[in-house]
Amino acid sequence: MSGSSNFVGVANIKLQIFNITKSVQVYVVDNSSRDHDILLGLDIISLFKLRQDEHLRVSQASVTERGEDGSCCILYQRKETAKRKI
Numbered sequence: 001m002s003g004s005s006n007f008v009g010v011a012n013i014k015l016q017i018f019n020i021t022k023s024v025q026v027y028v029v030d031n032s033s034r035d036h037d038i039l040l041g042l043d044i045i046s047l048f049k050l051r052q053d054e055h056l057r058v059s060q061a062s063v064t065e066r067g068e069d070g071s072c073c074i075l076y077q078r079k080e081t082a083k084r085k086i
Contacts, residue, residue: 020047020049
């Protein structure tokens with residue numbers, strides 16, 4: 001992120017991304033000139049099992065089966081981008 005923003009504070013929110021909902025801590029900034037509503041850090045990307053491909057499409061891992069030894073198969077399902085509501 002380049003430029004400057006006004007730091008407003010920290011908030012604990014319930015965030016849902018695709019099929020996973022978690023309580024997370026977010027940093028709130030006041031900057032209406034940004035093109036994006038949210039900046040996801042590596043911790044959130046990992047927590048919500050997100051992946052982005054070379055076409056900038058975002059998907060989320062889902063556990064589909066467990067083997068006899070407890071191993072699991074992870075599939076990434078592509079979701080349509082949610083439309084913003086203001």
